[in-house]
Amino acid sequence: MLHFLWDSISLQTFLIFLVVFLLIADYMKNRNPKNFPPTPFRLPFLGHLYLIDFKDPTVAVEKLNKKYGDIFGMNMGSMKIVIVNGMRLVKEVLINQGDKFLDRPDFPLDEEIFSKIGLIASNGHLWKAQRRFTLTTLRNFGLGKRSVEERIQEECRYLGDVFRDEQGNPFNPQLKVTNAVSNVICSLIFGNRFEYHDENFQRLLKLMYETAALHGAITSQLYNNFPSVMKYLPGAHQTIFKNWRLLKSFMQEQINKHKEDWNPSESRDYIDSYLLEISKDHDRDTFREEHLMACTLDLMFAGTETTSSTLRWALLFMAIHPEIQARVQAEIDAVIGQARPPALEDRNKLHYTNAVIHEVQRKGNVIPFNAPRMAAEDAYVDGYYIPKGTVIMANLTSLLFDKNEWKTPETFNPEHFLKDGKFWKNETFTPFSMGKRACLGEMLARAELFLFFTSLLQKFTFQAPPGTTLSLRSMPGIAVAPLPFKICAVLR
Numbered sequence: 044m045l046h047f048l049w050d051s052i053s054l055q056t057f058l059i060f061l062v063v064f065l066l067i068a069d070y071m072k073n074r075n076p077k078n079f080p081p082t083p084f085r086l087p088f089l090g091h092l093y094l095i096d097f098k099d100p101t102v103a104v105e106k107l108n109k110k111y112g113d114i115f116g117m118n119m120g121s122m123k124i125v126i127v128n129g130m131r132l133v134k135e136v137l138i139n140q141g142d143k144f145l146d147r148p149d150f151p152l153d154e155e156i157f158s159k160i161g162l163i164a165s166n167g168h169l170w171k172a173q174r175r176f177t178l179t180t181l182r183n184f185g186l187g188k189r190s191v192e193e194r195i196q197e198e199c200r201y202l203g204d205v206f207r208d209e210q211g212n213p214f215n216p217q218l219k220v221t222n223a224v225s226n227v228i229c230s231l232i233f234g235n236r237f238e239y240h241d242e243n244f245q246r247l248l249k250l251m252y253e254t255a256a257l258h259g260a261i262t263s264q265l266y267n268n269f270p271s272v273m274k275y276l277p278g279a280h281q282t283i284f285k286n287w288r289l290l291k292s293f294m295q296e297q298i299n300k301h302k303e304d305w306n307p308s309e310s311r312d313y314i315d316s317y318l319l320e321i322s323k324d325h326d327r328d329t330f331r332e333e334h335l336m337a338c339t340l341d342l343m344f345a346g347t348e349t350t351s352s353t354l355r356w357a358l359l360f361m362a363i364h365p366e367i368q369a370r371v372q373a374e375i376d377a378v379i380g381q382a383r384p385p386a387l388e389d390r391n392k393l394h395y396t397n398a399v400i401h402e403v404q405r406k407g408n409v410i411p412f413n414a415p416r417m418a419a420e421d422a423y424v425d426g427y428y429i430p431k432g433t434v435i436m437a438n439l440t441s442l443l444f445d446k447n448e449w450k451t452p453e454t455f456n457p458e459h460f461l462k463d464g465k466f467w468k469n470e471t472f473t474p475f476s477m478g479k480r481a482c483l484g485e486m487l488a489r490a491e492l493f494l495f496f497t498s499l500l501q502k503f504t505f506q507a508p509p510g511t512t513l514s515l516r517s518m519p520g521i522a523v524a525p526l527p528f529k530i531c532a533v534l535r
C-alpha cells in the first residue's frame with residue numbers, strides 16, 4: 044500500500060518536473076534577445092500562433108500594429124518573425140540594408156516543394172545565378188522572332204473569343220483568365236499554349252490554384268512550426284506535397300521533350316536556353332536539370348496566380364464602377380479604336396487606363412506582406428536588434444494604403460495615379476516589392492496586365508449578373524484573390 048503511494052507520488056513529481064523542465068527549455072530556446080522589437084505575450088510551445096485568426100489572418104495582427112507601432116516581433120514555434128510597416132522602415136529593410144535581408148527563410152513547407160533551388164526559395168550564389176540567367180533570357184525573348192508582346196497579344200485574342208462564347212451570360216472567369224495568363228508563361232518556358240477546354244491542363248491549373256490556397260490552412264501553418272510531428276499527420280500539407288509531385292511530373296515531361304529535339308544553335312524558349320546553359324556549366328553545380336525544373340515551376344507558380352487574381356480584381360472593379368469603366372473604354376476608342384489590337388506602345392498614351400490598372404494593383408493588394416525574407420546576419424533596424432535567422436515580413440499593405448500618401452486609400456480611385464490628367468506614379472506604389480530581390484516578373488506582369496485589360500475592355504463591358512451585387516471580399520492564398528464570382532461580359 045505504502046509502496047504504491049510512494050510510486051504514484053514519484054510519478055506525479057516526475058511529471059511536474061518534466062513539465063517545468065520543458066517550460067524552461069522552451070523559454071530558454073525561444074527567449075528573445077535584448078533589444079529585440081516589442082513582442083506580445085507568447086504562450087509556451089505555441090508562441091503567438093494563438094493570435095492568428097486563420098479565417099482572416101490580417102485581423103489579429105492588425106491589433107498588434109496599433110499597439111506596438113511600425114516594427115514588432117512575433118514567435119511561431121521556434122521561429123522569430125519581425126514585421127515592419129511604413130515606407131521608412133520597409134525601405135530600410137529592402138533597400139538601405141537590403142543586402143542583409145536578401146535571403147528567403149527556411150519554411151519547412153516551402154523546403155519540401157520549392158526546395159532551396161530555383162528562383163523563389165534559393166539563396167546566395169545559386170539564387171544570384173538563376174535570377175540573372177532568367178532575367179536575361181526573358182529580356183532576350185523581347186528581341187527574338189516572336190516577342191513577348193506578340194505572345195501576349197495572341198493570348199488576348201483567345202481569351203476574348205472564349206469570353207464572347209459566353210454570350211453575355213453570367214460566368215465565373217477564374218479558370219479562363221488563369222489559363223490565359225498561364226499560357227503566356229508556358230509559351231515562354233516551353234513554347235506551348237493550351238486550349239481552354241483542355242481538361243488535363245485545367246486539372247493542372249486547379250492543382251496549382253488549390254496548392255496556393257492551401258498554404259493558408261491551419262495544418263499548413265502547423266507543419267511550418269512542427270514539421271517532424273505534422274509529417275505523419277493528414278492535412279492540407281499532405282495535399283500540397285501530392286500536388287507538387289504531379290506538377291513536377293508535368294514539367295519533367297516538357298523537359299524530356301525538349302531534350303529529344305534540342306538544337307543548341309536555336310533557342311526556342313526558356314527550357315532550350317537553360318539546356319544550353321547546362322551544357323556550358325562544366326562544374327554542373329549551378330545549372331543542372333533539377334534546377335531547371337525548379338526554376339520553371341517557380342515561374343509558373345509566381346507568375347500565374349498573382350497576375351490572374353489581379354485581372355479578376357480588375358473585372359470586379361470595372362463592373363462595380365461603371366463610370367470608370369466607361370471612361371477607360373472611351374480612352375481606348377479614342378487612342379486605339381476598334382480596328383486593331385492594343386499594343387504596348389499605346390501605354391504612354393492611355394493615361395487614364397494606365398492609372399486604372401495601377402489602382403487595381405494598389406487596391407487589389409495581392410501580396411500584402413511581401414514574400415518573406417530572412418536576416419542573413421545580425422542587424423539593427425530602427426535601433427532594434429534583429430538576430431541572424433529572423434524572418435522579416437515587409438507589410439506592403441502599409442504602403443499601398445498609407446493615409447499620408449493616398450488621398451482616399453480605402454476607395455478605388457484612379458485619381459491616385461493622375462496629375463493634371465497625365466499618368467503619375469507615387470513612390471509608395473510597391474506591389475512588386477523593392478530592391479534587388481523584388482519581383483523578377485514585373486516587366487512581364489505589367490505587359491500582361493496592360494494588354495489583357497485593354498483588349499478585354501476594347502471588346503466588352505463587364506456587368507454584375509442581373510439582380511446581384513458583386514462582393515469585394517477576398518480569400519488568402521499565395522496571392523490574395525477575390526472570392527469566386529460570376530460576371531457578364533457584354534459585347535460592345
Ligand code: HEM
Pocket residue numbers: 162163164174341342345346347349350353409410413414415474475476477480481482483484485487488
Ligand atoms: C501582378 C502580378 C505580380 C505581382 C503583384 C508580383 C509580386 C511579387 C512580389 C511581391 C514578390 C516578392 C519580392 C520580394 O521578396 O521582395 C515577387 C517575387 C517573384 N515574382 Fe512576382 N509578381 C507578379 C507577377 C509575376 C510574374 C508574371 C512572374 C513570372 C515571370 C513573377 C515571378 C516572380 C519570381 C520568380 C519571384 C521571386 C524572385 C526572387 O526571389 O528573386 N511574378 N513577385
Ligand SMILES: *[C@@H]1O[C@H](CO)[C@@H](O)[C@H](O)[C@H]1NC(C)=O
Pocket residue numbers: 104105106108109126128438440441442444445
Ligand atoms: C499592415 O498594414 C496595414 C495598413 O497600414 C495595417 O492595417 C495592418 O495592421 C498591418 N499589419 C501588420 C501585421 O503590421
Ligand SMILES: *[C@@H]1O[C@H](CO)[C@@H](O)[C@H](O)[C@H]1NC(C)=O
Pocket residue numbers: 447448449450469470471
Ligand atoms: C504621394 O502622394 C501624396 C498625396 O498626393 C503626397 O502627399 C506624397 O508626397 C506623395 N509621395 C511621394 C513620395 O511622392
